[in-house]
Amino acid sequence: MRKVAIKTPSKSYEVFIEAGLRREIGRRMDDVLAQPASSVLIISDSVVAPLYLDEVKNSFSDLAVHTAVIEAGEASKSFTVFEQLLTKALEAGLDRKSVIVALGGGVVGDIAGFVAATFMRGIRFIQVPTTLLAHDSSVGGKVAINHPLGKNMVGSFHQPEAVFYDTEVLYSLSEREWRSGFAEVMKHGLIRKPSFLTWLQTTISSLESIPVEVLDELLEQSIAVKAEIVAEDEKEAGVRAYLNLGHTLGHALETKLGYGKLTHGEAVVIGIVFAMRLSGKLCGLSANVDDYEKWFQRLGYDTKIPAHLQADELIETMMKDKKTEGGTIRMVLLRSIGEATTMTVSSDEIKQLLVEQVEVD
Numbered sequence: 001m002r003k004v005a006i007k008t009p010s011k012s013y014e015v016f017i018e019a020g021l022r023r024e025i026g027r028r029m030d031d032v033l034a035q036p037a038s039s040v041l042i043i044s045d046s047v048v049a050p051l052y053l054d055e056v057k058n059s060f061s062d063l064a065v066h067t068a069v070i071e072a073g074e075a076s077k078s079f080t081v082f083e084q085l086l087t088k089a090l091e092a093g094l095d096r097k098s099v100i101v102a103l104g105g106g107v108v109g110d111i112a113g114f115v116a117a118t119f120m121r122g123i124r125f126i127q128v129p130t131t132l133l134a135h136d137s138s139v140g141g142k143v144a145i146n147h148p149l150g151k152n153m154v155g156s157f158h159q160p161e162a163v164f165y166d167t168e169v170l171y172s173l174s175e176r177e178w179r180s181g182f183a184e185v186m187k188h189g190l191i192r193k194p195s196f197l198t199w200l201q202t203t204i205s206s207l208e209s210i211p212v213e214v215l216d217e218l219l220e221q222s223i224a225v226k227a228e229i230v231a232e233d234e235k236e237a238g239v240r241a242y243l244n245l246g247h248t249l250g251h252a253l254e255t256k257l258g259y260g261k262l263t264h265g266e267a268v269v270i271g272i273v274f275a276m277r278l279s280g281k282l283c284g285l286s287a288n289v290d291d292y293e294k295w296f297q298r299l300g301y302d303t304k305i306p307a308h309l310q311a312d313e314l315i316e317t318m319m320k321d322k323k324t325e326g327g328t329i330r331m332v333l334l335r336s337i338g339e340a341t342t343m344t345v346s347s348d349e350i351k352q353l354l355v356e357q358v359e360v361d
């Protein structure tokens with residue numbers, strides 16, 4: 001068992017990392033709750049539920065356990081599904097002492113967390129992440145749904161009571177989902193921990209899956225970066241924005257292509273390459289961005305912007321990014337590997353580089 005402590009002004013809790021933990025959720029939840037739960041609503045999705053919902057459900061005894069299964073995929077982070085889940089919570093008779101359990105990847109974690117943040121003005125919830133990407137999304141309390149005009153535009157900060165990470169369940173992930181999650185792992189190295197990044201470069205040569213003998217270490221190191229930053233700045237008044245490296249363009253790509261077309265990690269990697277090229281121009285990043293791009297490509301990422309997207313429409317969507325201030329785009333850039341910063345960037349500078357990164361047919 002590995003543990004990472006998350007300490008924020010609003011709540012302190014732990015991330016427990018252990019193979020087989022899904023069969024222990026009910027019993028372990030009692031250990032982390034200061035007050036017992038009156039009932040539980042497990043929210044999962046249509047891919048995860050058939051695999052793991054029964055095992056999680058059976059780990060609870062002497063408690064009313066309700067379940068809700070949403071359609072798998074990014075399109076479910078919507079107002080419609082949000083309302084359906086609130087209706088389910090009401091029909092199931094949840095009260096202020098009830099606990100929501102988010103069993104799934106970042107989509108389930110984000111929407112279930114937002115239901116918990118808003119139901120009766122806020123009830124407790126537990127994260128049970130089932131994707132590699134969710135090592136990021138389950139920690140730190142950002143919960144949200146998407147708006148057709150922008151990613152995560154409606155949300156809150158609502159910290160979970162605990163994160164129970166069962167590493168065994170990751171081995172039913174597709175290669176594409178391993179790759180998507182690994183984008184956020186690399187991001188954590190790039191913004192804060194060059195030694196971790198070097199370790200990743202020497203240890204991980206394929207993303208078919210992450211070898212079991214390195215998985216726990218990789219998760220602990222990557223979550224530790226997030227924990228450090230969230231402890232410094234829970235509500236993104238400053239350094240937490242560094243966790244957004246690659247996201248200004250990444251989110252715009254997800255929005256403009258239609259939610260779910262690219263995975264979140266695929267979009268973020270394109271955004272990271274873009275942010276690194278801009279960093280070379282604007283804030284002295286001396287690292288060879290071509291070498292990083294080649295590393296990403298060797299790992300199977302497509303680093304180019306799809307050809308049919310126009311720079312102007314991407315810029316228009318980037319303008320709606322949550323870091324934008326007074327109509328100017330603020331991006332996370334790198335002064336060096338491991339040292340992030342935020343900077344205002346003009347549309348002209350963005351446009352020129354966007355055009356250069358568009359894929360050639």
Ligand SMILES: NC(=O)c1ccc[n+]([C@@H]2O[C@H](COP(=O)([O-])OP(=O)(O)OC[C@H]3O[C@@H](n4cnc5c(N)ncnc54)[C@H](O)[C@@H]3O)[C@@H](O)[C@H]2O)c1
Nearest residue numbers: 047072073105106107130131133136137142169172173264
């Ligand atoms: N809140 C945050 O801080 C934060 C951080 C990063 C990303 N996010 C959000 O997270 C979302 C992406 O999360 P994701 O990549 O986990 O996507 P996801 O939840 O859609 O999961 C990806 C796919 O894998 C399937 N899946 C999940 N677990 C599985 C398992 N163990 N075995 C087999 N299949 C499984 C899902 O059903 C889905 O089809 C995005 O909406 C992104 O905006 C939030």
Ligand SMILES: O=C(O)C(=O)C[C@@H](O)[C@H](O)[C@H](O)COP(=O)(O)O
Nearest residue numbers: 136140142151152240243244247322
């Ligand atoms: O935790 C954070 O802070 C992050 O920015 C982590 C990101 O990986 C994540 O995608 C997050 O949901 C983006 O937040 P947003 O505020 O840009 O919507």
Ligand SMILES: [Zn+2]
Nearest residue numbers: 184247264268
């Ligand atoms: Zn992200």
